[in-house]
Amino acid sequence: MFGPEQGHFALALACVLALVQFAVPLWGANRRDARLVGLAPYLAVSQLLALGYSFLCLVMCAVSDDFSVQNVAANSAVSKPLLYKITGVWGNHEGSVLLWTLILAVCGGAVSLFGRNLPDILRGRVLAILGGVSAGFQMFCLLTSDPFERVFPAPMDGQGMNPLLQDPGLAFHPPILYTGYVGFAVPFAFAVAALIEGRVDAAWGRWVRPWAVAAWCFLTCGIALGSWWSYYVLGWGGYWFWDPVENASLIPWLTGTALVHSAIVVEKREGLKIWTVLLAIATFSFSLSGTFLVRSGILNSVHAFANDPARGVFILALLAIVIGGSLALFAWRAPSLTSTGLFSPVSREGSLVLNNILLCSICAVVVTGTMYPPFMQLLAGRTISVGKPFFDAATIPLTLPLLLAMGVGTALPWKRAQLARTFSHLYVAAGIAAIGLALCFWKLSGILPIACGALAIWVIAASVSDVLRRIGIGHTSAQGVWERMKNLPRSSWGAALAHIGAGITILGLCGMSQAKHAIVEVHIGETRSLAGDDWTLLDVHDYIGPNYKAMQADIAIRHNGKLVTILHPEKRDFTTQSQTTTEVAIHTNFITDLYGVVGDRHGTGKDATYVLRLHRNPLAPWMWLGGLVMAIGGAFSLSDRRMRIGAPKRAAARNMARA
Amino acid sequence: MSVTRRGLLTAVPIIGAGVLGVGFWRMLSDMRSGAFDPRAIKNPNVGKPIPSFAMPGLPGLGDGFTDAELKAQHRPVLVNFFASWCIPCVAEMPGLRAISRNMPIWGIAYEDKPENASAFIQRDGSPYARVASDRHGRVAIDWGVTGVPESFLVAPGGRIIWHGSAALDPQIYEAEIRPRLAGL
Incomplete structure (x- = not known):
């Protein structure tokens, strides 16, 4: 019922359905044939069902230990826990491509179900574009990375999974990240459909924005989760390494953030239309290119997939069709989109333009830094690595004005603002930021962390004071405040939350710039001090785990003689994979992380010494907490009545009734 | 326009x-x-003279060698860093023996106990014309070695003209090393 052959067949069926989903509605839309266009949602849902079935088959193969399937034999083992048998399905190249296409199909299904109020032609075209992209990736899956490939004779047991990947954080990182990447396919499809139609208006901005916001929330969570995983699993005490694969997720996040903001201008002012269409195309193109770069082996990264240049050629061809095709369409059709409305530099839309310029500049910096080494090697034959110093030096100065503008922007009205009036709303926030600056001077060292920290406090203070002003705190009765709170659009709450989240993340980054660490070699009972805390190695003992041998250390941390906590970091030897992992021990009070790692044992008996790595990471949890707050802000904004897709049509109906 | x-x-x-x-x-x-x-892995020493060194030999395999001896050679020499604990080095041995029929190979045992290294290269017949022991890896640092096995082609006079960071075999010799010998 759920065997590999059924899964393979369902995948092929989904691919055929996707091709039909691409061709029929486009043709129907061209002929203005409502019946053909109306097929699109049914095709999208059936494609989703076929693909879902196929994915379920792969999961069942993994769960039932069917080692005749190459993919299961290479990545699973009988002794693997059930959770990791399931999540391990997307922990490898073939399975992750299948998951990628499944999420794309889910997006198509979501447009079919939630997009009932879109004009039929637009919805048909959007689904057709999604179907085309789906078909391309399903062909990639079928032709170059078949997850259902069989081996004969089937091995008795699989080769098992990298123990580093057996972690709940990593198990759910890929689906969330992919949902973010793939989710931007919907704004992309909307952009291409609008180009075909030759019309972008306020309604289009309103339709496209929820999809962009949803994808953005997932991408934010995915990036934060990946960063958190590398912090507590890899045991280096680092959280972001400017690794090409990390950059590949940051680049679409930056353009996606710009898109989420520029779509507001389309909706409210019918401006930045061409720019928004271009951003929608660029964001998805960067998502696709990121996938391509990771899997082709071009970039030298710590995230190694089984690299195969043949796969790279296929994806590159696919990219050329999708990106080249959409950009060519853009060049051809963009001139027909006309912009209305004039922009005053000091206005909400003016600040959103500034936000877009800065975000895209940061994006350009990250793209340059990421692509420089391979291109340098190609053109000049020299190997160069571009790392943290470049990215820090080039991105932080661009982030400072962005933070400054984030605080001012939400306080500005549309069209034309009076500076004096705006500043009168902001002086409380500015005062808090000034106190924050003093605090940063006291606590932080280095001019950039101080500036970033103060501006992050400014962003938080300005966002809070903006909400307080809107709900009338201080000049309305409690009843009035409550009424205003209920009436304040959820998108305003969402924007404020997202901005506060960004501020929290930046504060976390500033705190981490002050992190202290020491690598020490101690006997049992010895004490070392690090940044005011005394770390004592109490004891070390060995024990046997389910599929590993472990060495566990007990480290007591005292502050001014008072016991703070006892950490139990471990070092585990996985015998079957002959791999060692470190289990980091972290004690957090949400202000400071105390982070301990145990390394090698030297010598035996009483003379044995142990290598320990001790970290004191101020504000570390804030980095991911901020990411979560940003995503919650996005979700809040999604629940806004205005963002719900039904709204425009109701408004249109009302207008018609009035006429 | x-x-x-x-x-x-x-x-x-x-x-x-x-x-x-x-x-x-x-x-x-x-x-x-x-x-x-x-x-x-690009080695920055390619095109430059070899660093100076003096290393002892391995038990039963004669004296070590110095940079002066390597510079005094009239034929190009392939210098190969290896270790008995390194699996690719074990796999590389038959290839090295084949190459050694065409040109001299001088071996440097990297961070290896001398008796282990000696036993290892004598097990199936040594490909090396001369062998020296870099017990603590100091010489390897000067050469810019990132791991074993790595090999350097040294021209007469002691200039490094080629560097390879993979296990050698006759194909690599034909494709990478032989064409360079012709130019010397």
Whole structure:
């Protein structure tokens, strides 16, 4: 019922359905044939069902230990826990491509179900574009990375999974990240459909924005989760390494953030239309290119997939069709989109333009830094690595004005603002930021962390004071405040939350710039001090785990003689994979992380010494907490009545009734 | 034709995507032919004279050698860093023995106990004309060795003209080393 052959067949069926989903509605839309266009949602849902079935088959193969399937034999083992048998399905190249296409199909299904109020032609075209992209990736899956490939004779047991990947954080990182990447396919499809139609208006901005916001929330969570995983699993005490694969997720996040903001201008002012269409195309193109770069082996990264240049050629061809095709369409059709409305530099839309310029500049910096080494090697034959110093030096100065503008922007009205009036709303926030600056001077060292920290406090203070002003705190009765709170659009709450989240993340980054660490070699009972805390190695003992041998250390941390906590970091030897992992021990009070790692044992008996790595990471949890707050802000904004897709049509109906 | 904002918005992404696309395509095709390797290790000492050193020999395999002796050679010498604990080095031995029929190979045992290294290279017949022991890896640091096995082609007079960071075999010898010998 759920065997590999059924899964393979369902995948092929989904691919055929996707091709039909691409061709029929486009043709129907061209002929203005409502019946053909109306097929699109049914095709999208059936494609989703076929693909879902196929994915379920792969999961069942993994769960039932069917080692005749190459993919299961290479990545699973009988002794693997059930959770990791399931999540391990997307922990490898073939399975992750299948998951990628499944999420794309889910997006198509979501447009079919939630997009009932879109004009039929637009919805048909959007689904057709999604179907085309789906078909391309399903062909990639079928032709170059078949997850259902069989081996004969089937091995008795699989080769098992990298123990580093057996972690709940990593198990759910890929689906969330992919949902973010793939989710931007919907704004992309909307952009291409609008180009075909030759019309972008306020309604289009309103339709496209929820999809962009949803994808953005997932991408934010995915990036934060990946960063958190590398912090507590890899045991280096680092959280972001400017690794090409990390950059590949940051680049679409930056353009996606710009898109989420520029779509507001389309909706409210019918401006930045061409720019928004271009951003929608660029964001998805960067998502696709990121996938391509990771899997082709071009970039030298710590995230190694089984690299195969043949796969790279296929994806590159696919990219050329999708990106080249959409950009060519853009060049051809963009001139027909006309912009209305004039922009005053000091206005909400003016600040959103500034936000877009800065975000895209940061994006350009990250793209340059990421692509420089391979291109340098190609053109000049020299190997160069571009790392943290470049990215820090080039991105932080661009982030400072962005933070400054984030605080001012939400306080500005549309069209034309009076500076004096705006500043009168902001002086409380500015005062808090000034106190924050003093605090940063006291606590932080280095001019950039101080500036970033103060501006992050400014962003938080300005966002809070903006909400307080809107709900009338201080000049309305409690009843009035409550009424205003209920009436304040959820998108305003969402924007404020997202901005506060960004501020929290930046504060976390500033705190981490002050992190202290020491690598020490101690006997049992010895004490070392690090940044005011005394770390004592109490004891070390060995024990046997389910599929590993472990060495566990007990480290007591005292502050001014008072016991703070006892950490139990471990070092585990996985015998079957002959791999060692470190289990980091972290004690957090949400202000400071105390982070301990145990390394090698030297010598035996009483003379044995142990290598320990001790970290004191101020504000570390804030980095991911901020990411979560940003995503919650996005979700809040999604629940806004205005963002719900039904709204425009109701408004249109009302207008018609009035006429 | 004047440069308009709209023209720029159209041209820049297309040109950018085009340049990236052509670049990626070149990289992929070069990767398949072996000309482009993103994981390649470039040694900064290629083209420069060998660093100075003096190393003892291994038990039962004669004295070690010094940079002066290597510089005094009249034929090109292949210098090979190896270790008995290194699996690719074990796999490399038959290839080295084949190459040693064409040119002299001088071995340097990297961070290895002398008796282990000696037993290892005598087990199936030594490919090395001379062997020295770099017990603590100091010499390897001067040469810029990142791991074992790594090999250097040293021209008469002591200039490094080629560096390889993979296990050698006759194919690599024919493709990479032999053409360079012709020019000397």
